[in-house]
Amino acid sequence: MQTTALTFDYELLHTSKKSRARVGRIHTPHGIIDTPGFVAVGTNGALKALDNTVVNDIGLQLMFCNTYHMLLQPGTTVVKNAGGLHKFINRPFPIITDSGGFQVFSLAYGSVANELKGRGTKKNDGSVMKITEEGVLFRSYRDGTKVLLTPETSVLAQKDLGADIIIPFDELPPYHIEKDKLVQSLDRTHRWEERSLNCHLENPQNQAMYAVIHGGIDPDLREKSCRFLTKLAFDGYAIGGSLGKNRQEMYTLLQETMPFIPREKPNHLLGIGDLPSIDMAIPLGIDTFDSSYPTRSARHGILLSYKGDINVTKRIYQNAFVPPDQNCNCLTCKNYTLAYIHHLFKAGELTAMTLATIHNLSFMVQLMRNYREQICADLI
């Protein structure tokens, strides 16, 4: 059985002679995603401070939208009525949505980052009311209404949204979890993912579904997860769950897990997109990365560059009448100087965030293009 619609396909173009790094193309109903590729996060159907025509001009090939947020505002029915996300947000290029599980369980358990920073494990602000085999009942943070998120409701919501790539419903267990509980969580996640896949297959639409591989930082459970999920008719594999408390743990985890992920399908590393992590993960064979890092850091005045982050709010840029990067062809670098962007941040102008975001996203597009060239030349 194969869920892949005719328009979804992974094409391997080159595998490095030096590592597991590879260059490929994911074909989708809304065009090609070159891999390795960066996926920006447009939670509510917009990249913060940008309109989607600008995003299209930047050349960002895949955009991430969050089902949890779209479910609560405007509601997936509105998006369906609009003719789907692509039409609603005016994006003719590929979109991926998640299941909503990540956000719901972050509310229940706290995020791994919060957990590690000692902001409390098992934080529960009351919005998650009940977790059962069926799914999760929680209260909308917007209007207090009860929402039941299950494998089926998540997939049907994602059918309404109509993204090119969708994600099955899974549990996000906390980083600090006993082995037996992690095993239980993994088994339930596998049942939920299978239910998600069945619901997906019973409601055919021109979408691909990636499995989410779990198992925390336990290599045996990661292997178990791969073995279970790769037997099912998923179109690709996302690596989710806790990826460790630091980059070294994530490296070890990916090194142990990647050999169990089929090479003939695309894979995705969920929620990771800082530059050192990308640089570490590409030689291990990761195809796509999503992260709000480039856009969020932009809004705080951090401009990405090959020479390291530029904190444009620093006083040393007050008279810097040069673009952020003279070799960058983005709208920001072609038209504005560090001094002007510095001024806009100091003056509290929203435009500062827009210009910084345009540069950082353009940088990511260019960075990934460079990685692809280096892989093709077997330099990575």
Added chain:
Amino acid sequence: MQTTALTFDYELLHTSKKSRARVGRIHTPHGIIDTPGFVAVGTNGALKALDNTVVNDIGLQLMFCNTYHMLLQPGTTVVKNAGGLHKFINRPFPIITDSGGFQVFSLAYGSVANELKGRGTKKNDGSVMKITEEGVLFRSYRDGTKVLLTPETSVLAQKDLGADIIIPFDELPPYHIEKDKLVQSLDRTHRWEERSLNCHLENPQNQAMYAVIHGGIDPDLREKSCRFLTKLAFDGYAIGGSLGKNRQEMYTLLQETMPFIPREKPNHLLGIGDLPSIDMAIPLGIDTFDSSYPTRSARHGILLSYKGDINVTKRIYQNAFVPPDQNCNCLTCKNYTLAYIHHLFKAGELTAMTLATIHNLSFMVQLMRNYREQICADLI
């Protein structure tokens, strides 16, 4: 004596047979301003939520920047070092700056709007330290340093900024003021404007200077102001000071004042740009209007239209899958629906402000084009 640089000139194209309305062209070193024309306010060298390449695309011909704000951040020396405002902010088209007096005296006396709303007259938050014949000493709200704003420092700051049109230093007396104090204020403003003009002429640069006609709502004082200022070598005339407590008072005031303003030079109505006021003032012969109304209201979810304001945050737009205006060619109307913009406002996305601002500015550009066509056809 004539201050007009070769590149600054007013060209009268048509005077209505029906009213004092007129169509003209102001030629500046950075291109043409068609009149009647709308001038958007980019206080800190940026229209809020837009970058200047977008503003250029919209076709906005004249942009207002505030000397007071630029003086305190980034400082006019930085702008001078950048090669002037046009280069600093990447705007190849005309720019006008004010003297800074309006902001300083608003701090001292409170704005007319605040005054009329009973938020206190003669509000003084301590930032204005001393008003003398020399000028005004105030504290920077940014870093507490003392700043002396005089006719000469204001003009020299505006020389650093390098706008196409600059404004002499004047006093903004409160709306509620006794006649004798208003007379004293007017006389001092005239002395300040003459000092400003002299400083302007002694430091020649390719800029034009508009006088600011004062006199509050006293028709005799307005006439006196016109008679005094039109004898001096100004390139145009701005109408400033208190314009009355409502539109009717402003109408009366303009009707009485406009006949004393020379027809062979351009004029400008300071700080007024709401649609009914524009509609009222154009038949009286006003050439340009500046206002933050279209941009500020956009950020609050108000979309301008010929059928009246659209409050896009209202629930009725949740499923409105049509552009704000089907006849509008702006980026927002060509690419997005009311439903999407509604969603972005509800989700608190900055992009909502950007899209609304683009539409409202485009609307103003189109509106003024329509007025010019109607005047040329003697319909106004």
